[in-house]
């Protein structure tokens with residue numbers, strides 16, 4: 001998922017500052033986190049389908065918005081070098097910022113905007129999900145448009161293919177395969193964050209956000225394991241059904257949109273390879289997706305052309321609004337820190353950061369240590385790989401956040417909160433590493449494997465001399481993404497309130513949660529968010545970026 | 560065919576002092592003047608990198624020249640040249656559209672209704688000899704067939720000027736020869752309204768076999784070195800005919 005590291009630190013920092021400041025600015029509206037009487041969810045399992053639908057609706061709205069905007073923005077970035085210079089760093093920051101940390105701020109902002117109504121919480125959750133879906137899709141659009149052959153674009157221009165027709169005949173088809181693959185990731189991500197925000201709503205924040213996540217959290221708090229299992233089962237069933245009924249048929253259809261001359265790109269492993277043989281998938285593909293697909297492309301073309309034509313106005317609005325918001329937020333921040341002495345929590349932040357850092361790093365190391373041998377086993381035969389990838393991909397799209405309320409259960413087993421936190425962070429991080437390593441392993445040339453066999457390199461020798469170097473770039477990419485995911489997990493798993501009991505460990509996530517939900521100290525919120533983002537960006541730039549470049553230079557497969 | 564064209568034929572397209580610079584200083588083309596007459600088969604030959612493709616893009620309105628003007632029947636060309644259609648060396652077919660959809664794409668862009676554009680597409684698919692392949696996708700076709708689709712797509716918009724950028728160089732020798740004969744047949748056929756053709760090629764034999772006139776370009780920057788009138792050379796031109804061989808030899812000497 002993480003595709004780029006690098007570029008200039010100042011631009012990143014500026015953007016992070018803008019992002020932080022805009023969201024923090026909203027905290028001063030006065031409406032922030034004033035808990036209101038959120039009614040308990042009706043716990044009857046009969047209502048589970050309703051909760052599921054509400055969660056799905058949030059995801060659907062966020063996805064639709066993310067899709068349209070990602071297409072418009074990705075297309076703009078591919079076409080205009082000026083726009084590219086702003087868009088790419090913004091996406092880059094979005095992918096490395098712990099979005100979950102901004103949830104309280106977003107809730108504050110939207111509750112303010114919607115005059116204190118519960119709609120504000122809904123919009124905040126959708127906005128959060130939108131943000132985490134968007135960058136991934138936009139990168140996908142941008143990168144697949146870069147590989148669109150120039151001659152094809154010229155042919156389209158020459159034959160007068162422009163406006164909506166250009167979208168539906170040229171741009172959308174050419175980005176469709178990548179877009180679908182990234183949609184899968186985006187949905188997995190979206191589920192993750194949606195469940196998280198629903199859990200936060202039930203836990204410390206006490207808002208109304210009825211959905212599968214809040215039902216889960218409430219069931220765990222109430223100690224009703226039967227309901228917890230039921231909700232988890234429904235979630236898993238939903239993810240599997242989405243693969244079977246939606247993604248795989250779409251993917252099978254999208255096969256025809258692959259450009260012929262892209263042999264240099266190793267095809268992404270796809271669930272559809274395996275599921276595509278099933279009768280259900282083929283049936284849906286033939287009877288629904290193919291007939292509706294062309295119509296859908298036409299409609300989408302018209303929508304995107306409309307958005308594209310009004311893109312300039314939006315751009316100008318953003319360009320004018322951003323500095324104003326920054327000034328306002330900066331003024332607020334200044335007041336926050338100049339008006340009174342630093343809170344003791346702020347002074348404790350370095351140690352908090354360090355504890356969280358150790359936890360996240362441990363998660364990365366463990367993920368890598370588990371993923372490499374597993375990927376090696378999986379990759380030994382192509383058939384086994386296809387099946388394994390399908391299974392893993394479906395497993396990975398079950399949002400790990402759904403298991404977070406179980407911390408309480410794990411802790412009661414006597415494992416301790418620290419171990420529970422690392423374990424849960426691991427469940428969010430491991431997949432990224434595994435996917436990237438399996439992808440890299442699939443690209444190892446067969447000749448190389450055979451030569452190694454011929455030389456008698458087996459077992460440990462093969463691992464050390466062939467496998468690990470070959471997957472090293474993928475491993476690093478996976479670790480970077482896992483590292484980002486780990487920080488998000490910290491926000492959720494370092495502090496937990498269940499039925500009057502508070503479970504927490506020392507860490508920046510816990511400090512952030514306590515400040516937002518318990519003490520309401522804005523100075524601490526601002527300082528912990530800012531320092532966390534700063535640390536993440538710094539480590540990305542100073543450690544992961546250089547590491548990736550070095551590994552890529554040394555271990556890249558020459559074509 | 561060529562003989563039916565009146566003597567002082569009107570000009571379809573005229574380039575006046577056209578030049579192309581990159582980064583405002585590296586001159587890769589021109590300034591040069593060139594005209595394509597009504598009903599004329601004009602070829603551009605020249606060494607690799609002399610700017611043939613660039614010139615063709617300028618003619619098609621895909622690239623705005625940094626200097627000079629392109630005139631279509633005396634009107635200066637602003638954007639894309641709607642009275643021209645292009646055949647690409649790389650075929651540039653839409654991989655996700657069927658043969659008939661590919662051929663009809665220009666008509667669709669012009670807003671021609673589905674019934675009429677399908678009828679027209681069928682007609683040109685038939686003319687290039689691809690009937691029966693309407694529903695096939697490009698990936699299912701051989702290279703030669705792909706280029707036939709490219710040709711049908713260009714002819715289907717019934718352009719005044721057909722531009723072809725090395726259309727046969729990605730094909731094997733035999734297929735290329737068949738394609739050349741097909742283009743000449745279509746050019747002569749009353750079923751095809753397009754009568755002016757601008758062909759870019761690096762093969763002198765090809766230019767001599769096909770054209771009324773050959774413009775020889777030289778490189779650095781791309782300029783016109785020589786214009787050779789071949790109207791008098793009788794058609795059909797067999798490559799082993801003495802007159803043809805003598806012309807080819809003369810042109811090799813010019814280029815050397």
Ligand SMILES: Nc1ncnc2c1ncn2[C@@H]1O[C@H](COP(=O)(O)OP(=O)(O)OP(=O)(O)O)[C@@H](O)[C@H]1O
Pocket residue numbers: 581587606607608609610611612613614761
């Ligand atoms: N975008 C560009 N920037 C700088 N130089 C360019 C650019 N595009 C083309 N050129 C240069 O312009 C010159 C002419 O290119 P062009 O493709 O028109 O040549 P050509 O005659 O078609 O060559 P070939 O026979 O190889 O197809 C070449 O030297 C090329 O390097």
Ligand SMILES: [Mg+2]
Pocket residue numbers: 611612613724
């Ligand atoms: Mg060329």
